[in-house]
Amino acid sequence: MLIPPPLCRAVRCDDLDEMTLDEALKELSRTDAVEQIGPTIYAVPYDFKRVSPSMVGDYEYCPRLLWLQAKLGKKLLTRRSLIALVRGRLLHERYERVVAAADEVLAEYKVEIGELVGVVDLVFKRGERLVPVEVKSGLSSRSAHVKQLQIYIELLGAPFGYLVYRNKVDRVERDPSALDILREIKAIVESPVPPPKASSSRCRTCPFKQICNKYS
Numbered sequence: 001m002l003i004p005p006p007l008c009r010a011v012r013c014d015d016l017d018e019m020t021l022d023e024a025l026k027e028l029s030r031t032d033a034v035e036q037i038g039p040t041i042y043a044v045p046y047d048f049k050r051v052s053p054s055m056v057g058d059y060e061y062c063p064r065l066l067w068l069q070a071k072l073g074k075k076l077l078t079r080r081s082l083i084a085l086v087r088g089r090l091l092h093e094r095y096e097r098v099v100a101a102a103d104e105v106l107a108e109y110k111v112e113i114g115e116l117v118g119v120v121d122l123v124f125k126r127g128e129r130l131v132p133v134e135v136k137s138g139l140s141s142r143s144a145h146v147k148q149l150q151i152y153i154e155l156l157g158a159p160f161g162y163l164v165y166r167n168k169v170d171r172v173e174r175d176p177s178a179l180d181i182l183r184e185i186k187a188i189v190e191s192p193v194p195p196p197k198a199s200s201s202r203c204r205t206c207p208f209k210q211i212c213n214k215y216s
């Protein structure tokens with residue numbers, strides 16, 4: 001297999017589109033000690049001791065949110081992000097089962113360099129080269145997806161990688177500066193003091209503001 005197929009061309013997607021909160025909670029509780037910590041906020045244990053590219057999304061949303069979660073040792077979820085997390089995991093499993101059945105494709109490939117660790121969804125072996133493939137269950141591209149993949153590209157010494165979305169596949173080129181963001185994340189999660197608050201417009205609509213306000 002030279003290029004990975006779009007997610008929903010390889011596996012069925014539509015049966016998970018209407019997943020309810022109760023269904024998602026039931027599924028998540030099979031693998032994670034999920035708890036409700038606010039009227040609409042949930043949390044699952046998460047290891048922030050090893051810096052991982054998957055923290056890029058939270059860092060981009062708000063560095064202070066990343067710090068809060070590291071302090072709590074928990075990944076915070078809204079109802080919507082909890083459902084998206086579960087749906088994404090199930091779609092990942094389906095896709096990896098299909099695509100990793102091909103020769104020269106490795107699933108859940110762990111890459112570690114020093115204190116940096118990440119688990120790449122899929123790695124395509126092309127001779128001596130390892131090409132990382134990240135699967136995203138949403139429709140649209142986000143800069144955090146690109147940065148996360150560029151970190152994997154650097155950690156694997158690959159020339160490029162692929163981002164798989166529901167209906168498209170984007171090729172992402174190498175950018176050595178991507179590792180800088182990982183160093184910034186490490187500094188935040190290890191800091192004894194929280195980063196400053198985000199802009200007032202972002203905080204006004206932030207679902208985590210009650211938890212955030214407990215820290216000065």
Ligand code: SF4
Binds near residue numbers: 198204208209212
């Ligand atoms: S309330 Fe503001 S500073 Fe706190 S986590 Fe949300 S966006 Fe960040």
